[in-house]
Amino acid sequence: MSLPLILIAISLTYQLYRRLRFKLPPGPRPWPVVGNLYDVKPVRARCYAEWAQKYGPVISVWFGSTLNVIVSNTDLAREVLKEHDKQLADRHRSRSAAKFSRDGKDLIWADYGPHYVKVRKVCTLELFSRKRLEALRPIREDEVSAMVESIFLDSTNPERKDRSVQARKYLVALTFNNITRLAFGKRFMNYEGIMNEQGKEFKAIMANGLKLGASLSVAEHIPWLRWMFPSEEEAFTKHGARRDRLTQAIMEEHILARQKSGGAKQHFVDALLTLQDKYDLSDDTIIGLLWDMITAGMDTIAISIEWAMAELVQNPRVQKKAQEELDRVIGFERVMSEIDFSNLPYLQSVVKEALRLHPPTPLMLPHRANANVKIGGYDIPKGTTVLVNVWAVGRDPAVWKDPEDFRPERFLEEDVNMKGHDFRLLPFGAGRRVCPGAQLGINLVTSMLGHLLHHFCWTPAEGVKAEEIDMLENPGLAAYMRTPLQVIATPRLPSHLYKRVASDI
Template sequence: MALLLVLASIIFIILAYKLYQRLRFKLPPGPRPWPIVGNLYDIKPVRFRCFAEWAQAYGPIISVWFGSTVNVIVSNTELAKQVLKENDQQLADRHRSRSAAKFSRDGQDLIWADYGPHYVKVRKVCTLELFSPRRLEALRPIREDEVTAMVESIFKDCTQNDGRSVVVRKYLGAVAFNNITRLAFGKRFENSEGVIDEEGQEFKAIVSNGLKLGASLAMAEHIPWLRWMFPLEEEAFAKHGARRDRLTRAIMEEHTLAREKSGGAKQHFVDALLTLQEKYDLSEDTIIGLLWDMITAGMDTTAITVEWTMAELIKNPRVQQKAQEELDRVIGFERVLTESDFSNLPYLQSVAKEGLRLHPPTPLMLPHRANANVKIGGYDIPKGSNVHVNVWAIARDPAVWKDPLEFRPERFFEEDVDMKGHDYRLLPFGAGRRVCPGAQLGINLVTSMLGHLLHHFTWTPPEGVKPEEIDMSENPGLVTYMRKPIQGVPIPRLPSQLYKRVAVDM
């Protein structure tokens, strides 16, 4: 009986608080929330599509209740500008779930840090040191090496399988995995035969386990009074953290010893952070957090973007042919593409940009948490609310894009559109104080992967599949893979000697 009274009291308090917020603040419109759970059971699995549908019914700014927390979603350019520029400082904090708080040591990294002195410091490290043009150029041989390894692997498979189709994601995932581990840790865990060594297997297991733990408490995160029923598995998180730290510290120690032996540091991010530790007063937790930020942010997003863009190119042979004509004219048939060629390949750059427009890898930005009461679009956003920008919906808004659902890179010749946070129509990397510091690195890798795939091969749908039959639906999730991995038939178009990887040891 006492337990029932306690539960009833909690429910009453929550309902009273919700009513208080509705009466005190002029919240944006939205679907009517249910008691306790809010709109959690109304949200469809692919959230950004669901929120875009609700925006059609309620307007470009809506309120959606995740349990007892109000979440505001904006879906047009003007409102995105209000969130990311005009009220940027008041909306620059982060909502951290219990799992995110554990993984980030309560925001000691960059991604999950609230806006303040710590965030400003680590942001400065990333902008001025880790992702500086000088360092990106120094690490270019790694990126180009991994992309040519991808080409060699595809060529080997397509010449052995008699013209059958291949699953493109397999090769993109290998590039993303090897590239990010080499950039961050200076280690290639996979050998030339595609076999991952023991340390690499441990690395992948840690990544997989982290995703599993992060997704295990979704409902309890949104309904605080239910948390006693779904307690945080402290032991599981502690074991995961210790496992992750053990691997990372071992790699850090390797680099420290190598640096002492050689008398100098290499350009890898782990070397840079260890060298800069004293200068910027970086704790070990922050160094580990930054390294894993780069891994989680960089491993999936490039592969996702290239897979979606390749699907569009297989569906649109006209665009594929036009990109190949440019590559043949600039690069020719006697050498391979390098990043120094990008400035002479405007159409290829537009293909990459159009892929990021139609298929942003994080279609809903990570939520911005209000650290003060603000107004957006004439509505109140109470302190503690979460604000999401529906990048996917904005990039398909017919009010700002002509024929928004058409894959047409030529649109970027008709009008110059920045995609690194200065034009609020195209926001694959965010904008404002929390814009992605690694945007240029991501753009370079995506462009390079697409350029090599198109220069080395012509891509057609699998036998019996028409372009219009390709499944372009999304998997649910924070980052959005194709629900059905794209398959294509790669047809080599260059001399065979240009398909061999020349390994780079860095």
């Protein structure tokens, strides 16, 4: 018997064994060897939601010989993230995640256990404490003011024939600079997109890491075929080494700076180096934590704001109502600060509504069963990868009235927590794996959106109707808009409020 036939026989036997032994959730019929790899549409959250309409809210999808179970409603999300949280608290690590996290020596990709508990304690008590977040607030507000100034200069430049601006350009620059300043105390890019050499290397590493991490390669999901793709293993090794070189160089800069100054600043790299002995953190863990913050906090924030802006352009009533609240609370003689959030309930509701409809990571991160459990009455065997389709949960008609409508008022009518305590709204996850930086993310999104609305009126680009804006997602782990948002920004405050006052932190 030839090798391909042997592999097909093994695959069929394994799948049949699992189906006979366990009562697995229904789903599309898998092909031999590859499973459903070639049935999955590029935008996976939408694809899984379509399959859920056909097969039910909990489905089985096979990637090679790996069983994936996807849940798509609020009740099943609660089962996964609360009732069976402990049994589903491990991580499924792709080859890239395993390589770059040193098999889970960071936080995001660590299995649940003593290491995870220790590192999460570092994040909760030390890195994302209220005191540290407040100390770093001037950095966040400085970068927002720099973005506002850049948009103002571009939108009022008389030499520009096209009045529209691409929102993503400014949002990516802001989140890039913000996270690098919070993590490393360094600014790599200006708001024209021009970077220094270290910034170019940093951005290239980010882009390459996302490309490698989003792979649907056959070798990713069928381990016994990996010998046929040696170039992929080489790519992972080279990327990891390149990333580590850059991070080590920045860490050494901070070590030297601390030795000269005799103390550390609030930036995350300084904090981790200071805490290294106290918590027995390896260099691998420090590098892993820094990149966890970068990957989790960079694209996701820009994605959230771009979707929110698209919805506000399509819904001028909502935009006007949010601006009326800002004008009433902030006025026209100063700019918004994070300390104003508690007095801006409608703005907070706009943020929640945007994250409900457009979660930046629509499938969350993959959980892995460390024991046999039951979800929705079906067996979930040990080792199964479990995904929560947050995109579908946010549109669950059983819990949301008119789920496709952008209506922030729903969150004024009922307070819904979005930090993992209410399973209808899960942009940051829930349970043992809830994002420890959720409050930082909420602060960033609320601040950026508030400034953009207070400083400018937003309308579609010339010749484009609001309803013509492309509201579909780009394929990938993070759900950018498929077509970058082009809008016209019209200033609405006195000109002196658009000038950035740089922070020296």
